[in-house]
Amino acid sequence: MLSTRVASCLLVFAHVLAGPLSGAACRATTQHPAQPRPATARIKLGRCDQQVIYNLPAQRFDETAIAIAHATGCFIRYTDKSLVNVPVQPVRGRLTRRQALRVALRGTALRIVRETPDLMEVKRVAKPR
Missing domain, CATH: 3.55.50.30 (Phage tail protein beta-alpha-beta fold)
Structure with a gap:
């Protein structure tokens, strides 16, 4: 029973540690989407x-x-x-x-x-x- 409690505490602790990082990473990608590259200007040749x-x-x-x-x-x-x-x-x-x-x-x-x-x-x- 004690080992089950320790295991569940470790699982919760790991989830708490990973949660803010993964959430921040998700927010960073959604807050700053990749900007589309501008079309390069075509020079008219003559x-x-x-x-x-x-x-x-x-x-x-x-x-x-x-x-x-x-x-x-x-x-x-x-x-x-x-x-x-x-x-x-x-x-x-x-x-x-x-x-x-x-x-x-x-x-x-x-x-x-x-x-x-x-x-x-x-x-x-x-x-x-």
Whole structure:
């Protein structure tokens, strides 16, 4: 009889110990359900995303812009005519037109300030002090 009482007390004690933990775990999962992941944004690809093999030397910006955009419909816009004579980096390899323009502008004060599927706009930006 004593062993039955000890066994039942131990069973109750084990239940009391496990009860709050399992209850807290259940409440935690019901209070904080998993948030649905947001849909990833789809980038619309255009003419500026077609790959081409380039072998352009270091030259003036306007020459490189014409060579990158040539006969593709990927328009490279710049309204500041002083950008024409800015020297840019050589471009070599199989790249999209976006990648090619970024390679050409690396290390210069020129930046792509606007992009759409078929357009890239370039401006001069002031170097930070």
